[in-house]
Amino acid sequence: MTYRLPSLNTLRAFEAAARHLSFKTAAQELGVTPGAVSQQVKKLEASLGIDLFRRLPHGLLLTEAGETYLPRITQLFEDLTEATEEIAPKLNAKKFTVGLCTRAKAALPARWPNGGDDLSAHVREVIQTSNVDLVRTGEIDCLIQLGGGPYGDLTVAALAKPGGTPLTFVCKPALAECRQSKAILESLQAHVPRSTKAEGL
Amino acid sequence: MTYRLPSLNTLRAFEAAARHLSFKTAAQELGVTPGAVSQQVKKLEASLGIDLFRRLPHGLLLTEAGETYLPRITQLFEDLTEATEEIAPKLNAKKFTVGLCTRAKAALPARWPNGGDDLSAHVREVIQTSNVDLVRTGEIDCLIQLGGGPYGDLTVAALAKPGGTPLTFVCKPALAECRQSKAILESLQAHVPRSTKAEGL
DNA sequence: TTGGAAGGATGAGAAATTCTGAGTCTCCCC
């Protein structure tokens, strides 16, 4: 029995676009251009023979079919993530290589990321740099700097520092929600006033 | 969010290979070469960082991780099929694997099912065989042969060929009315005289 | 012991798919 399923990768484009109701934002999350998302979604719609989105002049709306499909596809990806982590816990255990610029380093406790917080489970190495391109190349997983951004293709979380440039955390969109990012952000928040905001997501 | 999921298409190769415990058979089901399946599975294993199969001298065995993964991935594809059929009921998600016996092949145009009729939307693969048991096991969805039948448990449509053994189309009753069967029968009828009849239904 | 068959691995090149980048269009808002 061979099933003619939709090309699985087009489902990723659909799922992200439907969640954001925007090809552009979905593209940022997926790390591709909006054109690519548009083409993938179009391909999915063609293979299903139905429309999933209503293209409005300013933005998107899901069709009835799209509304029905989205939660099931989202669930699918969650199941896959769960099943995958179950057999390959290493994936989640990946430790971050962190870029830290000189001024951000000065704004943090001397021995950060060691010391009070235990980030050893999430951070493999800290490199002194302020080059955001290293995030793009993957040489570092995130960059902590003072100010900077927004970068269209990267996710930025800014930790407001009253009366000064905010400390910012930059990473690829795909890494924004992972536990490593969360742990690092949490640690950073413990050392600067609260009130964070995310841009470019 | 979708942090480093395995490339979704490699999961197809894994799922088929694990079900058959054979790259070769999986390749037949997927309509590609064994080398392609081997490469896809290897890629999946590399991306997960663990082995899913134990390669034995004569065949495959799942590792413990593979055993755990398989039912969850199979379930995933079933869920996807179900969700997809729900929103696109017109789409019968399955492409047929067709069995064609040598003599029936000779009675059809040389390039059938390609050529004039476009059966590519309904036929995944054509296998040369005259073994009706493959229909029962589901390894093929229908069998086209000269004569044969009736088979109590299978549906047979015979396309009369004046002065010769009729060309017959054999499938499970459940598949007799689906669009794939209809499209194939229609194509067959275009190449032999009319007057069909169904038995065993 | 040898030869053949079966199944998987491998690697180069071909084929197919997917992505990018530039340009276009429509609509909204000022």
Added chain:
DNA sequence: GGGGAGACTCAGAATTTCTCATCCTTCCAA
């Protein structure tokens, strides 16, 4: 009317995937 946003299109580039040919190991039979 003009500028901005977001989606679409298309050609070509980049990447991925597949095929094809070949190799390797093991099993089995003579």
